[in-house]
Amino acid sequence: MNKIYFFAQIRELLGIESLELMVEQMSIAQLLEQLSLRGDKWAFALKEKTVLCAVNHALVDYHHIIQHGDEIAFFPPVTGG
Amino acid sequence: MNIIEVNQSYIDINSLITWLYELPQDGAVVTFIGKVRSLENQVISLTLEHYPQMTEKVLRNIIHQARDRWSINRVALVHRVGKINVNESIVFVGVSSAHRSDAFAATEFIMDVLKNEAPFWKKEQTGNGENWVEAKQSDVNALKKWY
Numbered sequence: 001m002n003k004i005y006f007f008a009q010i011r012e013l014l015g016i017e018s019l020e021l022m023v024e025q026m027s028i029a030q031l032l033e034q035l036s037l038r039g040d041k042w043a044f045a046l047k048e049k050t051v052l053c054a055v056n057h058a059l060v061d062y063h064h065i066i067q068h069g070d071e072i073a074f075f076p077p078v079t080g081g
Numbered sequence: 082m083n084i085i086e087v088n089q090s091y092i093d094i095n096s097l098i099t100w101l102y103e104l105p106q107d108g109a110v111v112t113f114i115g116k117v118r119s120l121e122n123q124v125i126s127l128t129l130e131h132y133p134q135m136t137e138k139v140l141r142n143i144i145h146q147a148r149d150r151w152s153i154n155r156v157a158l159v160h161r162v163g164k165i166n167v168n169e170s171i172v173f174v175g176v177s178s179a180h181r182s183d184a185f186a187a188t189e190f191i192m193d194v195l196k197n198e199a200p201f202w203k204k205e206q207t208g209n210g211e212n213w214v215e216a217k218q219s220d221v222n223a224l225k226k227w228y
Contacts, residue, residue: 007132008202009213050216057135059198073132073200077216080129080160080201081115081172081192 002066004031006045007075013045024070028053029062031072050077083156085140087131089163092170097157101175107154111184112175113192119167125206127214129162129171132200136160143194147176150190151183158191160201190227196220 005018023031032051036043053060054073066072084100094114101110117127144156157175165171174191178184203214 005132007200008130008204054132054135054200057132057138071134073135075132075200076202076213078196078198078200079203079214079216080131080199081196 002069003071005071005073007073009076010045010051010074013041015041023072024066024068026066027062028055028060028064028066028072031066032062032074046074048076051075052077082154083141083144084159085137085144086159087133087136087140087162088159089161092159092161092173094170094173097159097173097175101155101157101177104154104177106179107177108179109181109184110175110177111181111188112173113188114170115172115192116170117165117167123207124167125208126164126166127171128164128204128206128211129160130202130204131160131162135200139199140195143191143198146194147187147190151178151187153178153183153187156187156191158195160195160199162201193220193223193227197224 001020002023003018003020006014006016011017032046036046052075055064055070098112140158144158147153153176155177157173159173161171174188176184176187197220204211205214
């Protein structure tokens with residue numbers, strides 16, 4: 001299983017903080033595509049090209065292949081400091 | 082030595098500066114404080130969200146990169162999360178070193194990378210409701226001078 005977290009605007013638009021799915025061996029791009037099929041709000045929240053992805057707490061690009069047990073997170077560009 | 086903290090309480094700036102000041106071999110302490118600003122009283126407060134499992138790892142890595150580039154001794158990096166009112170501190174960066182040029186450069190580097198890579202998100206509360214703060218191109222540009 002893989003735990004998937006959402007933060008900031010994306011979390012608010014989806015109305016959930018996290019979910020668990022079996023998505024190993026999928027690329028991040030494929031996962032985004034699959035999540036977007038869950039409905040309009042999913043497609044809307046994840047449509048931006050600026051959506052960032054972290055796997056196991058490190059930023060990755062959309063070609064990254066998900067492994068068993070990886071923790072995945074989607075979030076908008078960061079605005080701390 | 083590093084102090085890295087992410088928490089909801091006020092940043093105790095005086096005790097951080099006291100700690101940065103302690104080493105006799107250091108001739109320089111440089112600090113940066115980022116605070117909540119409000120133009121024409123529009124912003125009342127900010128709420129800072131973060132990705133706890135990732136944040137400390139990223140902050141630790143930023144300091145590690147700074148130590149690879151410059152000869153620096155003590156580094157303090159403290160970031161608040163949760164609700165922060167206008168004119169309160171959001172972030173504190175302090176660096177001590179033998180000479181000022183290393184401490185100045187490392188402090189600026191740490192802030193520039195933090196602004197682009199540390200997983201924090203700001204939401205503004207204003208008189209007309211609340212909105213998420215957009216990332217700025219100027220922060221992306223600031224990072225380019227280091228790589």
